[in-house]
């Protein structure tokens with residue numbers, strides 16, 4: 450691997466050098482060969498042979514520089530003060546095959562000075578959810594952390610009950626969170642200048658030579674965050690805990706805990722059962738992204754030449770960037786051009802889904818069964834299921850809507866519409882119930898289901914033989930949801 454361990458050269462107040470505390474009797478859970486390839490890990494015999502020892506914290510290769518980062522954050526809208534890596538360690542920074550910086554971050558390997566009341570561990574349940582979700586989002590084409598692999602162990606971890614300890618080697622383009630800057634502003638303001646330079650040089654080098662590098666960098670963070678959240682909305686992803694310590698400065702999805710993928714469409718859906726007020730409900734995500742950036746940006750006023758007006762200009766593109774990306778994506782999901790008539794149809798369609806509690810993923814995909822039935826037998830079945838779920842009033846609404854929709858489609862080259870629909874409407878997302886089945890088997894020491902779901906989600910836009918009915922069916926409207934909370 451091409452190591453580029455630069456964080457360890459920053460001011461020592463920003464981190465604590467910390468070796469991992471190993472897990473007992475680790476065993477392989479799953480390994481992502483493609484990620485290993487992209488990192489250059491696969492070409493290193495020492496790393497390949499010892500990956501279980503490395504991921505369990507039993508062995509630290511000489512080129513790794515394990516450290517816990519300090520950061521702070523606003524959690525559920527409140528200033529939370531110092532947080533930091535309480536159970537994760539930045540193990541190494543590398544350049545991948547595309548010359549992109551990647552962090553290797555080991556989660557679940559023991560106490561650090563930032564552990565507060567925690568035990569420094571991660572349980573198997575949340576490790577599998579994070580492993581599969583990073584993979585799912587990456588393959589859906591959404592900027593996200595991913596993982597190299599995870600291990601399971603004999604270490605017991607106490608949550609609501611005693612659970613199995615596990616560890617995950619996370620790979621992300623950066624682990625710098627909005628909360629890093631909040632920490633610096635509160636605890637070491639003299640470092641803001643050099644830390645900002647570091648963020649630009651490492652993650653936004655294209656702005657180094659611009660007339661106003663800081664403003665260009667901040668605007669890029671704002672725009673990337675807006676696009677990431679638009680991607681989430683389009684795919685039906687709810688992050689669940691969008692605190693400022695969980696948002697990356699690269700606009701890449703980070704920190705999977707109480708996340709979920711939308712099933713029956715309800716914009717007010719709260720996946721995280723610990724989120725009693727619904728702050729992080731699906732429909733609130735765009736506004737929360739703005740809220741987070743808005744508490745983050747003012748810290749940069751400490752820098753010379755950065756004024757309140759500069760920062761207002763940096764934040765201003767948020768809404769337009771979000772809207773542009775979201776609306777364009779919504780039109781593509783319907784196979785329509787990005788224009789007013791298409792958006793009108795799109796919003797009527799979403800209302801139909803909401804009024805009838807239809808499955809978000811399946812319903813969009815079902816439209817291929819309407820637009821090009823001959824080539825889409827799977828989607829024709831989805832369409833049949835969907836229409837049987839419509840209330841009698843809604844049948845007429847659907848007839849009327851689909852006639853107007855087809856009239857729009859007929860004005861376009863069919864191939865283009867079909868291509869847009871196929872590449873923007875997944876067949877498979879990581880439903881909570883799918884992750885749960887993989888977890889239940891893994892709790893019994895069986896990892897075949899993790900592997901099957903992993904392979905399924907590697908090609909989410911294609912119908913696959915390894916799928917079963919449960920992978921693509923929404924729970925009945927009155928079934929209790931898999932309880933998902935902040936506990937992990």
Ligand code: AMP
Pocket residue numbers: 532533534535536537563564565566567568569570571690694695704706935937
């Ligand atoms: P999260 O909600 O997972 O993003 O975590 C918020 C903060 O709590 C971060 O500083 C974590 O490192 C810390 N944390 C979460 N769980 C644990 C744990 N089991 N032990 C130590 N720190 C933890």
Ligand code: MG
Pocket residue numbers: 694695704
């Ligand atoms: Mg976090």
